[in-house]
Amino acid sequence: MQEHVQLTQKQINEDLLTSVLGTPRWWWPALGFFVLVFLIGMSAFGYMLNQGVGVTGLNRPVFWGAFMVNFVFFIGISHAGIMISAILRLTQAEWRRPITRAAEVLTVFSLMSALMAAPLVHVGRPWRADLWVFPYDFARGVWINIRSPFVWDPSAVMTYLTASTLFVLIALIPDLAIIRDRSTGLKRKLYAGMALGFRGTPRQWKLQTIAGILLSALVLPVFVSVHSIVSWDFAVQIGPEAWHSTIFAPYFIIGAIHSGVSAVATLMVVMVWAWGWNKYITPDHLDAIARLLIIVATAWFFFFFLEWVFALYTLEPAEMAMRKLQVFESPWSWLFVVFLFTAYFIPVPMWLFRGVRRSLFWMFVTTILVNVGMWLERFLIIVPGLMRRSEFIFDWGSYHPSIIELAMVAMTFAWVGMGMLVFTKVFPLIPLFDIKEGMVGRDEIRIGRRIVPASIRE
Amino acid sequence: MTTLKPPKSVIGLFEDEDTAADALDAVASAGFEQKEYEILTGTPYPEGTFGEEEPIHKLYRFPLIGAACGFTAGLLLTAGTQLAYPLIVGGKPLLSIPPMAIIMYEGTMLGAILFTVAGIIFESRLPRLFMGAYDTRITEGYIGITITSGEDEMPKAEEILKKAGAVDIKRGWEQTDFD
Numbered sequence: 323m324q325e326h327v328q329l330t331q332k333q334i335n336e337d338l339l340t341s342v343l344g345t346p347r348w349w350w351p352a353l354g355f356f357v358l359v360f361l362i363g364m365s366a367f368g369y370m371l372n373q374g375v376g377v378t379g380l381n382r383p384v385f386w387g388a389f390m391v392n393f394v395f396f397i398g399i400s401h402a403g404i405m406i407s408a409i410l411r412l413t414q415a416e417w418r419r420p421i422t423r424a425a426e427v428l429t430v431f432s433l434m435s436a437l438m439a440a441p442l443v444h445v446g447r448p449w450r451a452d453l454w455v456f457p458y459d460f461a462r463g464v465w466i467n468i469r470s471p472f473v474w475d476p477s478a479v480m481t482y483l484t485a486s487t488l489f490v491l492i493a494l495i496p497d498l499a500i501i502r503d504r505s506t507g508l509k510r511k512l513y514a515g516m517a518l519g520f521r522g523t524p525r526q527w528k529l530q531t532i533a534g535i536l537l538s539a540l541v542l543p544v545f546v547s548v549h550s551i552v553s554w555d556f557a558v559q560i561g562p563e564a565w566h567s568t569i570f571a572p573y574f575i576i577g578a579i580h581s582g583v584s585a586v587a588t589l590m591v592v593m594v595w596a597w598g599w600n601k602y603i604t605p606d607h608l609d610a611i612a613r614l615l616i617i618v619a620t621a622w623f624f625f626f627f628l629e630w631v632f633a634l635y636t637l638e639p640a641e642m643a644m645r646k647l648q649v650f651e652s653p654w655s656w657l658f659v660v661f662l663f664t665a666y667f668i669p670v671p672m673w674l675f676r677g678v679r680r681s682l683f684w685m686f687v688t689t690i691l692v693n694v695g696m697w698l699e700r701f702l703i704i705v706p707g708l709m710r711r712s713e714f715i716f717d718w719g720s721y722h723p724s725i726i727e728l729a730m731v732a733m734t735f736a737w738v739g740m741g742m743l744v745f746t747k748v749f750p751l752i753p754l755f756d757i758k759e760g761m762v763g764r765d766e767i768r769i770g771r772r773i774v775p776a777s778i779r780e
Numbered sequence: 781m782t783t784l785k786p787p788k789s790v791i792g793l794f795e796d797e798d799t800a801a802d803a804l805d806a807v808a809s810a811g812f813e814q815k816e817y818e819i820l821t822g823t824p825y826p827e828g829t830f831g832e833e834e835p836i837h838k839l840y841r842f843p844l845i846g847a848a849c850g851f852t853a854g855l856l857l858t859a860g861t862q863l864a865y866p867l868i869v870g871g872k873p874l875l876s877i878p879p880m881a882i883i884m885y886e887g888t889m890l891g892a893i894l895f896t897v898a899g900i901i902f903e904s905r906l907p908r909l910f911m912g913a914y915d916t917r918i919t920e921g922y923i924g925i926t927i928t929s930g931e932d933e934m935p936k937a938e939e940i941l942k943k944a945g946a947v948d949i950k951r952g953w954e955q956t957d958f959d
Contacts, residue, residue, distance in 0.1 A: 331921030465861035477886040503916035519908030525835035527824035758823035
């Protein structure tokens with residue numbers, strides 16, 4: 323971190339509360355757009371409930387389509403918050419400060435989208451989804467089947483959602499006190515209630531600091547378990563043999579981190595463009611996250627490579643059938659090429675250049691590409707994995723997502739955009755107290771003939 | 781019969797860390813007890829910046845208790861449901877340990893996290909209904925020192941804070957933040 327602008331606490335309040343205390347001109351049209359897409363998706367959902375799942379492209383044997391792709395994709399994006407926030411907090415990385423909250427909030431809304439994609443939409447009859455979790459016949463004592471991944475999934479995802487939400491709320495308390503002190507009337511009463519009477523005593527600050535570290539340490543194992551369990555949804559299934567991979571859990575986790583960290587980088591660029599927070603999110607921050615992405619992407623690519631090595635080494639017919647579909651049959655073959663180039667071969671070599679890492683535009687483009695690729699990766703695991711001809715499958719036709727299905731996919735993306743926009747209107751997206759702490763602990767020191775910024779830490 | 785009077789508090793605002801630290805020393809040497817004065821800041825400072833005592837807390841007990849509760853709940857749910865509706869399949873043991881471990885693990889972590897959050901709020905002494913002496917400039921960078929004591933002590937407290945270099949002094953009766 324070589325670039326640094328020393329700011330007063332008053333300046334920080336003025337800059338970072340612009341999203342809460344004022345409304346930029348673009349905010350209402352942007353919200354309107356997301357609400358419109360969301361409503362179209364909800365209408366499509368209503369139509370599907372009325373007509374049945376036949377209005378989607380789902381059919382034998384492809385029972386999992388775009389909805390499940392979306393579920394796995396958004397669970398992956400949700401790993402952004404914990405990867406950035408928890409790991410960087412625990413390692414005391416200074417560049418985490420302006421991005422932790424945005425990453426955590428992205429986690430919360432992505433998890434909600436994942437829940438919207440799978441239990442709500444995918445099941446077709448969502449009013450029966452509770453039967454996975456709650457006993458469906460008290461009178462006869464028929465309980466849930468805990469051996470089913472559809473019980474593991476809700477327990478892991480709900481634990482992660484609860485933990486992530488509380489993580490965000492606890493870290494918000496000092497910032498709510500700042501808004502309380504800067505607002506009047508009913509708004510002040512609301513923020514005063516939410517701030518719980520926070521005054522900034524040494525005890526309260528100490529507990530805040532410990533909370534950040536302790537909750538990070540507790541949420542990390544949950545984050546690992548969530549995507550492992552999502553991968554076991556695939557790996558423990560009896561039907562699609564090509565999914566019986568022992569490396570699915572770490573492969574899914576590292577893939578989730580790849581797409582999640584990329585999504586955070588995209589969000590950082592959007593925050594600078596939308597609110598002009600370039601004093602807080604500098605090219606140094608983009609440089610740091612791009613370097614992290616090179617490592618994460620390469621680790622993910624290693625697992626992807628291993629999965630192929632294991633498949634080709636064993637030459638199992640089921641594995642080979644799926645690989646042939648992915649690589650040699652249209653449209654999967656060209657989707658496979660697009661996936662490889664967007665997820666790895668275009669962004670990673672570009673991130674090797676300093677100019678790209680420090681450019682808002684190029685970081686936006688490359689990180690969007692990664693998420694296009696990672697969505698396709700899940701699509702290419704799910705659809706070709708199911709649609710191939712195998713034992714007792716008498717109908718192995720292709721799968722084409724219908725317009726109704728695509729409207730519901732768009733709805734889940736719109737939900738994240740809508741949620742993030744509404745959040746920024748009510749709460750600050752950059753943690754003010756964390757930025758202020760960074761400013762207090764900053765100084766400039768002379769080393770030889772240079773004066774460089776330094777961070778003072780206990 | 782004596783009536784119990786509510787404590788009164790006064791706050792002095794300081795512009796920089798050194799003056800605030802000296803002021804805190806002056807308050808302590810004037811005979812006020814540790815529990816009677818507090819320092820308020822708009823950002824976390826390293827512990828002991830103002831010469832204040834290290835706050836003692838018991839937060840680490842909370843996740844342990846929560847984890848134990850969560851583990852027990854997970855065990856009861858997974859083992860209890862299988863025992864409540866016993867179905868032996870293929871001569872395999874009734875209790876299926878691997879899926880039980882997954883749900884018990886999630887239960888343990890959920891319990892630990894919920895109790896930790898409760899512990900953070902409790903140990904931070906929140907929610908606080910009455911703000912006492914407080915000034916909104918604290919969240920703008922001013923450092924506040926509050927002295928909470930009997931009404932008779934207030935003139936003395938104000939004098940100490942003024943002499944120590946407070947840029948502003950305010951009394952705060954036990955009013956709510958909702959005023």
